[in-house]
Amino acid sequence: MMKISARNQLKGTIVDVVRGATTSHVRIDIGGAIVTASITNEAVDELKLAKGQKATAVVKASDVLVAIDG
Amino acid sequence: MMKISARNQLKGTIVDVVRGATTSHVRIDIGGAIVTASITNEAVDELKLAKGQKATAVVKASDVLVAIDG
Amino acid sequence: MMKISARNQLKGTIVDVVRGATTSHVRIDIGGAIVTASITNEAVDELKLAKGQKATAVVKASDVLVAIDG
Amino acid sequence: MMKISARNQLKGTIVDVVRGATTSHVRIDIGGAIVTASITNEAVDELKLAKGQKATAVVKASDVLVAIDG
Amino acid sequence: MMKISARNQLKGTIVDVVRGATTSHVRIDIGGAIVTASITNEAVDELKLAKGQKATAVVKASDVLVAIDG
C-alpha cells in the first residue's frame, strides 16, 4: 500500500471523464461535493479511469486557497 | 460578489489555524472530510481566519491528482 | 464580496480567450504586462470570460518562482 | 541566457525578503503592483536575493486563476 | 545567464513533444528516468522545443509530493 504526503485525500466515485486532445477532466463525487481534476490523457488510460469507479482526489496543502465572504 | 475560475470550491467551517514562522496551516471541515490549506501568515491575518469561521477551500482543477487502489 | 487568501491579485482587462479541446488560455493586461492563465473551458463559460472584460489574475505565493540575471 | 517555458515572467525590483524557519517570502514590485513569492530559504541564499535587486516573478500559466466581479 | 529559485532543475534531453489543442506534453530523459511536462503550445513554439534537444525540467519544491511503500 503506497502512502503519499498530500494532506488532502478525498475518497469518492468518478462521475464522468471528459477527454480532450491531451488533457482530460475527471469529476469525482466525494460525498455530495464534486471535485474536478485536470490530468493527462495518459494518466486516464494508465489508471483506466471510468465513470462509476472508486477514486481519491489528492491535493497538496500548498495548492489550497482559502476564501471567505467578507 | 467575486467569482473565481477554480473548479473546486468546497464550503465548510475552519477547524483550526496553526501558525508557523511564515506559513500557516488552516484546516476546514467541508462536511465530514477535512481539507488542509497551507497559506501565508499574511493571508491568515488579512482574512482574520479563525476557528469556527465559515470558509471555502479553493483548488484549481490542474492541482488535483487522482489515485486508485489497484 | 468574496475575499481570497492568494497574495497575488492583479487587476486588469482580458486581451483574448483562446479555447482548446478542454483547456482555454486567457490573457489579461494588468497594466502593461500581460498575464496568461490556463483554465478549464467550463470556467470560461461559467464566468462568461471574453475580450475587453475586467478580470483579476489570482496567483498563490507558493506558485511564484524568482529569477535573476546572474 | 536560459529561457524558460513559463508564460508569465514579470520583471521588477525586490521590495523585501522575509525569512522564516524554512520558507521565505520575497516581494517584487513589478511596476506598481507587488507580487509575493513564497520560496525556500536555500533559494534566497543561493540567488543572494535582497531588497533593491532586480528580479523576475515567474508563474506557469496553469497556476493562474481568473476572478471577476459578478 | 538567468538563475531561478526552483530547487529542482533536472538536466536532460527531450524524448518527444506531443501537441494538443492548447497544451503540449514534453518528455525529457533526465538520465534513465523520464520527466513529463505539460506546458502551453506557445511555450513549445517560443523555445522551439523538439526531440533530441537539451532541456532542463524545472520543478518548485512546493510542487513535489513524497510517496512511500507502507
Add this chain to the structure above:
Amino acid sequence: MMKISARNQLKGTIVDVVRGATTSHVRIDIGGAIVTASITNEAVDELKLAKGQKATAVVKASDVLVAIDG
C-alpha cells in the same frame, strides 16, 4: 497498491529531512540528481520520513516547467 495519476514518479532514497516551524524540506536522491520536496511537518510525521528511507518524488506534469540554454 495505490496508483496515482501523476506522470512523474521518481524513485530514490531520502538524503535528509530539515524541519521548520510548519514546513519540512525532504531531499531525495533519485540516482545522481537530488529532488527537494517542501511538505508539511504533519506529512513527515505520518509517513515517518527519515534519512536512508526509500521514497518516491511525485510531481504532476502541469507543475513541470521546461528551460533551455538559448
